[in-house]
Amino acid sequence: MTRVRSNSSPVVTTPARTSPSAAPKTPDAPKSTTAAGWKAAGGGRKPGLLDGLKGTLVEPRRQAGGPAKFPKSVAGVPVASATVVHFDGLAGKKALMQQGVEVKFGTLSQAQFDALKAEFGGASKVPYDAKREYTAVDFLPPALQALVFKDLDTGKMVELKGTAKLREAGEGDFTISLDPNCHGTAWEAMRAYQGQSAGNVSLHFGDASTADVHYVDEKCFAALGSAKPGEAPAFLSQLEPGDVVRFDRFREGFGSMELLHSAVYAGGGLFFEKPDTEMDDYAETPYRLVTYEQVKAPIVEAMGEDVAATALRPKTALEAGATAFAFSDEGKLEGWAAKKGTPLGRPLVVELELGMGGGVRGIHASAVDTHPLRIGPDGRGVLD
Numbered sequence: 436m437t438r439v440r441s442n443s444s445p446v447v448t449t450p451a452r453t454s455p456s457a458a459p460k461t462p463d464a465p466k467s468t469t470a471a472g473w474k475a476a477g478g479g480r481k482p483g484l485l486d487g488l489k490g491t492l493v494e495p496r497r498q499a500g501g502p503a504k505f506p507k508s509v510a511g512v513p514v515a516s517a518t519v520v521h522f523d524g525l526a527g528k529k530a531l532m533q534q535g536v537e538v539k540f541g542t543l544s545q546a547q548f549d550a551l552k553a554e555f556g557g558a559s560k561v562p563y564d565a566k567r568e569y570t571a572v573d574f575l576p577p578a579l580q581a582l583v584f585k586d587l588d589t590g591k592m593v594e595l596k597g598t599a600k601l602r603e604a605g606e607g608d609f610t611i612s613l614d615p616n617c618h619g620t621a622w623e624a625m626r627a628y629q630g631q632s633a634g635n636v637s638l639h640f641g642d643a644s645t646a647d648v649h650y651v652d653e654k655c656f657a658a659l660g661s662a663k664p665g666e667a668p669a670f671l672s673q674l675e676p677g678d679v680v681r682f683d684r685f686r687e688g689f690g691s692m693e694l695l696h697s698a699v700y701a702g703g704g705l706f707f708e709k710p711d712t713e714m715d716d717y718a719e720t721p722y723r724l725v726t727y728e729q730v731k732a733p734i735v736e737a738m739g740e741d742v743a744a745t746a747l748r749p750k751t752a753l754e755a756g757a758t759a760f761a762f763s764d765e766g767k768l769e770g771w772a773a774k775k776g777t778p779l780g781r782p783l784v785v786e787l788e789l790g791m792g793g794g795v796r797g798i799h800a801s802a803v804d805t806h807p808l809r810i811g812p813d814g815r816g817v818l819d
Contacts, residue, residue, distance in 0.1 A: 483780010484595060484772060490613050490638055490804045491588040492581075492818060495721060496523040503536045505726065509571075509703040510554035515541040525586055527719040531733035532710035535584060535723035538571035538703070555702035556628050556676030561814035571705055571724060577816025578627040578636045578808055579707050582722040587638060589613040589713045601767045606797060609768065613713060614786065614801045615639055618646040620709040620722065621679050621697035622756045625749055628677030628699070636808050636818055637756055639784050640712070640801040643694045645760050650681055650694070656747040664741035671727060671746075676702040678748045680727075682734050685743035695742060698730045706730050757782040762800040 497520045505517035522533045540551065548563045555574035572583055592612035599608045618641030626632055650656055659678065660670030664685055674680075678700045683692035698708035706725055710733055711718040734742055753759065762783035772779045781802040788797040806818040 481777060483778045484775075485593055485611055485779050485781040485802050487590070487593055488611065488613050488781055488802045488804065489590065490615075490806075491590070492585045492806075493588055494585050495525055497521065497537075497584065498523060499537075500534065503538075503726065504728065505536065505538065506704060509538075509540075510550040512540055512543065512547045512551055515539045520584075522584075522586075522721050525719045525721065527711065529711070529720075529733055529736070531729075531736055532720045534729065535721070535725050536705070536729065537724075538705065540569045540571075542566065542568055551703070554676075558628060558630065558676075559814070560810050560816070571701075571703060573815065574703075575701060575707070575724075576624075576627040576632070577810060578632040579624060579701070579722075579816070581636065581808060581816040581818040583707065583724050584721060586719065586721045587613070587615055587713055589615075595768075595771075598768065598771055601764065601771060603797070609800060611781075611783070611800055611802050613638065613804050615709060615804075616641060616712040617709050618643055618694075618697045619756055619760065619784070620707075621699050622646070622753065622759060624699040624707050625677055625679055626753050626755075629749065629752055631752065631755075632808060634808060635805050637803050637805045639756050639760065639803040640786055641697075641756065641760050642785050642787050644787050644789075645785065646681075646697060647694045649759060650679075650745075650747055655749065655751055655753075657750050659746035659748055661743065661745040663743050668727070668744055668746070671704075674700040674746060675748070676700060678746055680706070680730070681745050681747065682731065683743045683745070684738060684740075692743060692745075695738070696730075696734050698725075700746075757784060757803045760784040762798075764798070764800075768800070 500519035500521050503517040503519045505514065507514055516539045518537050520535050520537050525533060527533055542565065545563055551574050552559060556576065558576035559574045560577055561573045572580055575583065589612060592610050595609045595611065597608065599606065615638045619639040622641050623632065623637055659673050662668040680698050680700065681694055682696040683694055685692060698706040701707045701724065704726060706727060708725065708730060709722050710720040713719065762785040769779060783800040784803055786799040786801050787795050788799060789795060809817050809819060811817040
């Protein structure tokens with residue numbers, strides 16, 4: 436079935452998803468199917484049905500392009516170089532999504548180091564070394580350092596055979612995959628700037644409809660300003676690390692906005708984002724550090740028109756993405772797994788499939804993949 440998403444940002448339609456012939460294998464279980472029986476037989480935690488859904492971060496090859504359009508200094512510190520980089524080896528089809536920007540500062544004085552650390556939010560654990568040559572990545576929060584310029588190999592999907600009875604007629608069995616996208620990435624990046632990802636990082640889908648509900652909640656987010664299509668965004672000068680910019684299709688005369696994309700301001704004129712989902716080979720894209728123009732360009736290309744942008748600042752500590760975007764079917768899927776004596780093994784988030792008229796055609800689920808976060812020898816964050 437072709438799944439047309441409300442939020443496959445910024446791609447509007449995607450090819451059909453093909454179910455795997457079989458779910459990934461898990462270790463052979465003791466004869467007892469209860470959790471207690473499994474532990475008594477020495478099995479430890481019983482393998483979950485979705486344990487095979489484990490993302491692997493890979494670092495694509497990068498080729499240096501020309502100079503990036505970038506300021507000559509950041510926080511009063513001269514920029515040694517700012518270069519557009521192109522990622523090779525990814526199956527994504529959109530060239531504008533396959534690039535980023537690498538900003539180098541070179542060696543720094545203690546005062547320059549402190550100024551840049553403050554400019555980028557102060558969350559980095561990288562220490563000062565007068566002999567070290569620094570880049571913008573060194574000043575990101577550890578969680579973002581671990582992800583930036585990498586791609587997530589999501590592996591095979593898992594088909595939960597026998598679950599069609601839990602769904603609407605014709606929808607078939609649940610097929611669960613890892614589909615990290617822009618909104619889920621932005622949510623966890625904002626949490627990283629709030630200091631909430633010190634021990635682990637969750638990679639997951641973030642449904643646009645759900646993200647929009649949070650963004651318009653005045654108790655959760657404060658609007659900093661907006662720009663209609665064709666307008667220069669005055670809010671850029673007001674941004675602080677951890678703010679989010681939402682990009683919308685603006686419908687003049689209707690007063691409505693359609694959320695297309697989310698990107699988080701990292702400081703120094705740079706944004707952290709994931710341009711698209713990992714739903715299929717068509718949409719394979721890296722986590723990247725980019726300028727505002729690089730964020731917006733692929734959205735405009737995909738829409739064939741300019742888009743609106745609104746800057747938002749979190750007002751409260753954001754709850755975990757697995758909670759904020761939680762999948763809910765009144766416990767049917769968890770109950771089905773419990774009857775089989777096997778846990779699902781992964782939290783699930785919702786994916787809404789919208790019809791041409793805007794109504795919900797189907798409700799799907801995507802898994803959350805959580806990785807332990809540690810600080811490497813160079814002070815940067817590393818995901819295990």
